[in-house]
Amino acid sequence: MKKRMGLLLSLIILVMLLSGCTEINEDITSESEGIWNEFFVYPLSWLIINTSNLVGENYGLGLIIVTLLIRLAILPLMIKQTKNTKAMQALQPEMEELRKKYSSKDQATQQKLQQEMMQLFQKHNVNPLAGCFPLLIQMPILIAFYHAIMRTPEIGEHNFLWFDLGARDPFFILPLIAGVTTFLQQKIMMVGVANTQPQMQMMLWLMPIMIIIFAVSLPSALSLYWVVGNIFMIVQTLVIKGPDLRSRAETGKAGGSK
Template sequence: MKRRILLLLALIGIVSILSGCSEINEPITKESEGFWNQYIVYPLSWLITYFAKLFGNDYGLSIIIVTILIRLAILPLMIKQTQNSKAMQALQPELIKLREKYSSKDQQTQQKLQQETMALFQKHGVNPLAGCFPLLIQMPILIGFYHAIMRTQEIANHNFLWFDLGERDPYFILPILAGALTFVQQKLMMSGTEAINPQMQTMLWLMPIMIVVFAISFPAALSLYWVVGSIFMIVQTLVIKGPETRKASEKAKGAQK
């Protein structure tokens, strides 16, 4: 749990550093040099512009389409994460027994608990840090979107619905919606685990708060990306986990009692 929080804090630092790069004022073009520009920012800028032209210069609709395409591209990784989450839920009763068996707080007992916990994970092919991998993939894309929007005049100068893509949402509707949807997404992913591990509540709230803070400060196009991506993830999780989500949660609560 602490590792995940530290990872999130590290990613926040990376976002802050990259979003403040001096390149942010330089237009992105096909001739832009550097790995970041050539393989992340320009391809995103090109994709958004390409689909916008197909739909009458509707850059908001284009961002929605590109977001869905990106989600489809990383779908195998997200499915793996969901499957790993389900496996973690199935192991919760055994993890509870291990904690009860090694309830003493001395260093030797806690070390033994950690060893047997890792052995249990290895036996069932579960990676406790798998939930962080999608975040590692999404952060560069999110930062790339920020650069593509700010460095592509056609994107930054267009509006969609009630907001300008290159400016903050004046009514804070998208940031709040992005945070709320992220909370729902996290809740679905963690269903069945937070009931017996109160520390999971920290992760449940930390990510949505982080998204809201960023979304309030950054262009509305980023909030649009996150809202669409979160809706995609919620639907995906419901389809993959289905009725098992509720059953796992009830089973975990029963094991806690």
């Protein structure tokens, strides 16, 4: 958990360096300079504009389609990350036994612990770092998509359903949906995870609250992106973890019938 949080922090710093401290309210165009703008943000902005034009200049629908396309593109990475997490979770009992066996904090004992851990991973063909690689690819794409939404002026000139894409939701319905779907997504992902750490429990509530706070003040286009992405992630997680969820439900029923 600590390693993953450290990796995520390093990745955010890297993306900030790539972006060259670009202002979020600076419009993105084909003339925008810098690696971040030319190879990440502008291509996504171009895709949003052209997709929206294909569906009758409906930028709300275009944004939904592009969001789904992006999620489908990184789906193999998400599946790989989920499977690796599941494999690591299955090894937790054996890893805990090794930690108890080599509980001493001296350097020799800790080296022996690391050797035993690596042998355990090799035995079960599990790479402890494999779950981090998909994250390295996903995060720049998703952050660039966020920049594309915020910096494409055409989006702000259109409306969708009851709200203007360039303004905040006047009824705060979309921010609330974004918060609720964020909570549901995280809750479903945590199902079947044994020994859930306090940090994860805290994030389960903290993330939805932060999303709502941000969504209330940011353009509705971004809230729409969050809602569609969350719904996609919920469906994806239900499909991937379906057998585990059914097994857990059957175990609960069996326990309740005794």
